[in-house]
Amino acid sequence: MNNSNELTGIDAVKDFQSKVSSFATNNSGTQEVSAVFTVSPIFKDAAIIVASYPERRADVIQAITASLPNLSYTQVSTAVEAASKQIEEQDNFYNLSLAPEVKAEFTLDDILPSTVASVIEKDCSQTGAREIASALMMLTSAASIIGSKVEIMSGVQRKPVPPNLYFFITGNSSKNKSIAMEPFVTAMTALSEAKEREVAEKLEAINRSNDDALAKKEKIAKVQQNRQDFFWEVGSFSPEAVSKVLFRQEPRAGFLIHRDEASGLFHYKRWSGGAGAMSNAGDSSTDEFSNILITGWNQSLKVKSIRVSDDKDRAARDQSLSISGCLQNKYLSEFLDFAIDNNGWTSRWVFVRANDGTTEKKKAPLERVSPITSFMEERLIPFLTSIRTVNLAGENSSTTLVFDPDAQEEYSQFHSRVDLEAERLHEANTEPAYATYLKKGQVRVLKFALLIHLFEALKGARKIEMAATPDHPFAEETFNWKDNVCTGVTLETLKKAIKLEYWIRQEYQHISEDACSASYLAEHALEKQIELDKLRSVLTAVRNVGSIRENELKTKIRSRTLSSSEITKQLKELARRGCITRTPTGRTNELNYVKSIRD
Structure with missing residues (x-):
């Protein structure tokens, strides 16, 4: 990097130090890095300087830790990195665009x-x-x-x-x-x-x-x-x-x-x-x-x-x-x-x-x-x-x-x-x-x-x-x-053909959106079906015995795809729906079948 850029980077760090000092005064009671990071522009400012002058990264982080001694170097470094990712994600969204909408208001x-x-x-x-x-x-x-x-x-x-x-x-x-x-x-x-x-x-x-x-x-x-x-x-x-x-x-x-x-x-x-x-x-x-x-x-x-x-x-x-x-x-x-x-x-x-x-x-x-x-x-x-x-x-x-x-x-x-x-x-x-x-x-x-x-x-x-x-x-x-x-x-025939082409372009734009939404809807439906299958399998296990202790049920049906915590989640949902009763008994719960999910 040439000297002019070096000086510019130093000046940027100096300006940043004054911002950090003011920030520290206004947030002297803050102990939680995540709370500071998510609401404050200070880490985003730091991320912008680091992106422009990578060699000044240590100076920028030191400026923050000097004014905010309750934050460690690692905590600040992590927060700056998170701010950089947030800026990058925002830029990616800003760069997302679609072709102009085609409006073909024609008749046959x-x-x-x-x-x-x-x-x-x-x-x-x-x-x-x-x-x-x-x-x-x-x-x-x-x-x-x-x-x-x-x-x-x-x-x-x-x-x-x-x-x-x-x-x-x-x-x-x-x-x-x-x-x-x-x-x-x-x-x-x-x-x-x-x-x-x-x-x-x-x-x-x-x-x-x-x-x-x-x-x-x-x-x-x-x-x-x-x-x-x-x-x-x-x-x-x-x-x-x-x-x-x-x-x-x-x-x-x-x-x-x-x-x-x-x-x-x-x-x-x-x-x-x-x-x-x-x-x-x-x-x-x-x-x-x-x-x-x-x-x-x-x-x-x-x-x-x-x-x-x-x-x-x-x-x-x-x-x-x-x-x-x-x-x-x-x-x-x-x-x-x-x-x-x-x-x-x-x-x-x-x-x-x-x-x-x-x-x-x-x-x-x-x-x-x-x-x-x-x-x-x-x-x-x-x-x-x-x-x-x-x-x-x-x-x-x-x-x-x-x-x-x-x-x-x-x-x-x-x-x-x-x-x-x-x-x-x-x-x-x-x-x-x-x-x-x-x-x-x-x-x-x-x-x-x-x-x-x-x-x-x-x-x-x-x-x-x-x-x-x-x-x-x-x-x-x-x-x-x-x-x-x-x-x-003829020219008249060609103009009709061009109108039809615009009509087809309009259809393409709508159908490409249908393709995108159908893909996500199918994925969401599959996820729902997987959850529903888990719910039904747990309920079936309870129904087959009528009454069982929760720890015994987990021992019987626990598997690679159905962990103990997952079974607990399904039992809570079944109880909420009124399909089972879940009564505390000692260190576990007594489970009793009540009705089908369809009822």
Whole structure:
């Protein structure tokens, strides 16, 4: 330390000595160090000087002991150290901060065409589901139908992005999370079953044909490796099964895996000895399914299957995977990382609360068929399945959308704003996981814009009949989709997508708080249960004998987890509740059973 700092340190000690002298005069009768320390600034002043001039620590402590001879050097040193820790804790609290609150006061009409919004609103008025939850499930379903046959370019990066989404509805148990999913599950199941029947009919036609065995085998393989299943409501499964089912879909097909209790999506990790949490599953080195989710979020899939026993070299052909499900709050912190999210795993998911805490709408009478299911089956699914372009080999190829010039300018500005906001949060070490979520919003907005564009294209789409061909032996009802889809994404559409992104950010902030509180509530509930179990075990021991002396009871039930003092504590509580009587008898107490804890 240089001379100027030495002199400054000496001056600081001299000033401190005068403060101590005044303090000693005012506290001459004080004998208890802890009492002095907790209420007096003198030890905090000492801690501040020691922090600034560590070499003056002995001088500072000597200044106190000289004026307060009833305190030993060790006592003063301990008090100064405690004051230092207190200051450090206060500084840590002062440095705690959160990202600014997002307030997204939008309605469905702000993000979706009015015809689509009205269908969702009507259905939700009957079921009580949150409209935004149903809207996101509709977008997720649409993304799985269109696959990567339509993609979008940002104008900032060259790589086109498919619309697939990973979507969870969150909430506590029995909070009606599933009701928003059910109309879509019904429609997607019907679509999948219809496509399964088509496959069966094609295979039957091949088997009835006069082709030789080799030709039949080749045609059957072509059908089986170019499926359009679209939807899989899973129970238990393995990563290898996922890749096997996904990679047999036709090129650029979409596929939706749905699980009502989404916590089960990654339970296979516990069976296979892997990490038991989705946050760990985000490490692309862990397993094939996790790798698909990580790499397939912002691009069509090009990975190879490495563990499918019947076809080891099977590879993806630009398919895309979407995920949907319901996740209980108690699993949020176990499966997702709202603290750091180093690998961006959590930021790839879209979350919506099943209930936002507002007063539930009065439910209208249920129609026999869900309005959403009807809309999906009669309009959305036929329109989206009609969108198809092929390359020279006759395989699906993609249509890549771009922004109109004014929309491109708006997106570039949005992209830059997100970069700046995320960078500020990272520099301040404020909610790093949320900062990562913001960055992923640059891709989410592209997905939302593409999907909203498709819904807007549906408004003016006309149905047309497509005759049967050798490759497509069944006549189909289709749409004039090229007239509406193959246009630039407008500024109005992009602004709707950005509004939806802000809505999703708001949901993320609420759900990250739910994850934090659920973790502490679960821990508190566990602690209460442990205490209750101890209470019940002690009461059971008394009940089994009816009457017993306290010292005899302790001898019988004392253990590593139930000490003598712990038994005394439980007996006092049982007596307070009136479950036992505890009557002094000599040097011990006579215990008598009275009633159950439940009484």
